[in-house]
Amino acid sequence: MSWHELLADSGVASTRQLLAVISRRHLRTLVDSGRLIRVQHGIYAAVAPDHLARLRAMDLRIGERAVACLHTAATLYGFDTDPDTRLHILDPGVRIRPSTDLMVHQRLGAPLALVDGRLATAPAWTAVELARTLRRPRALAVLDAALHSGRCTAADMASAVAQQKGRRGIVAVRALLPHADGRAESPMESEARLVFIDGGLPLPELQFEIVDRQGRLWRVDFAWPEFGVVAEYDSMQWHATAAALVHDRMKVARLQEVGWASVPLVVDEVRKHPGELVARMQTLFERAALAG
Known part of the structure; x- marks a missing residue:
């Protein structure tokens, strides 16, 4: 198997996987020439990775399937109105340090859902949680976009607001919820x-x-x-x-x-x-x- 074939499936590969088919010197040459891109420590891709590829890289790093949350989950669902290039995942229970491109969150009890074969915090929960971090106008924008995406309903978001009672910013989101409208297109x-x-x-x-x-x-x-x-x-x-x-x-x-x-x-x-x-x-x- 060539290194091209190794990357063809998931788009990412670990140092260990690559060294099974090429030499360390060849790996260094591929990285130095830009033919391989370092996605994370010890994880590489042949092309600039999208969110799914970055999550697959995280899977390799932690040895289990990472769970997306906040902006990363919203991107997977199609309603991230305020894009964040950092990867946002739930704490996998494995020691991992946050960095400039990775945020690890404690979200105990957050409901999960499958999107593109990947676990993420549920759509309504994600929309409400994200809205809590934004200014009022942008908070309404993400609530609108979540409804527009068809991934959740107003009733789903009302339930998520109730589940997140007492958390920072939830009062403002609760007040905006009656105004959320999925017909908004931007x-x-x-x-x-x-x-x-x-x-x-x-x-x-x-x-x-x-x-x-x-x-x-x-x-x-x-x-x-x-x-x-x-x-x-x-x-x-x-x-x-x-x-x-x-x-x-x-x-x-x-x-x-x-x-x-x-x-x-x-x-x-x-x-x-x-x-x-x-x-x-x-x-x-x-x-x-x-x-x-």
Whole structure:
């Protein structure tokens, strides 16, 4: 067996496994040339490892299957809104020192679930536990994302909140739970919605669909049908290209033709000037009410 074949299965191999098929000198040459990447002490990969490969490397290191938690579990479930490059695992009961890329956690009694053949703290527990560590806007974002992923329900998260009663940050998460909505499609949409909630604005419809005069269907992030107002979060990542700008301008024009006022939202407005944003929306609602 060659070292390529050895790595083909799980993507990682220990020093002992590699030395069974190549010499120590050859191993050193492969590492020095970058053909092998050191994932952890004594564990190597041929390509930059993803979370699953890093967990498999941890399996080799501790001699048993590592259990993912917090950010690592959320990544496996598809709702890590605030990525953390460190590996987060439950204490395996084997002496292992945390490092700059590894965090070992004590989570006695945490319910577990299988994801991609790997044990991790259960989805709802993970979402609530992660939300407890974040600022309110980001906490709502992870709760929204967990619901959007379909991995858990609002009832599941309410149960997880009850299970984590008394832990730091749980009061804030409990207060946010009634506002969690799986229709949100990005963390910044969640942050903007919290601005509306905190500002006392009427709750918007999410991912609202509108048909223009040409019969084309448009979907908007937020809509207040009773006022004829919509709001869209403009991400620089998705809206900065020429094609995106043309699309956005056409969308605004088509919506205006059928009586909708469109409000663009940007990150600074949501995070730095929420009061001004709320006042602007309130003014639009008042004008619409007077006109009606």
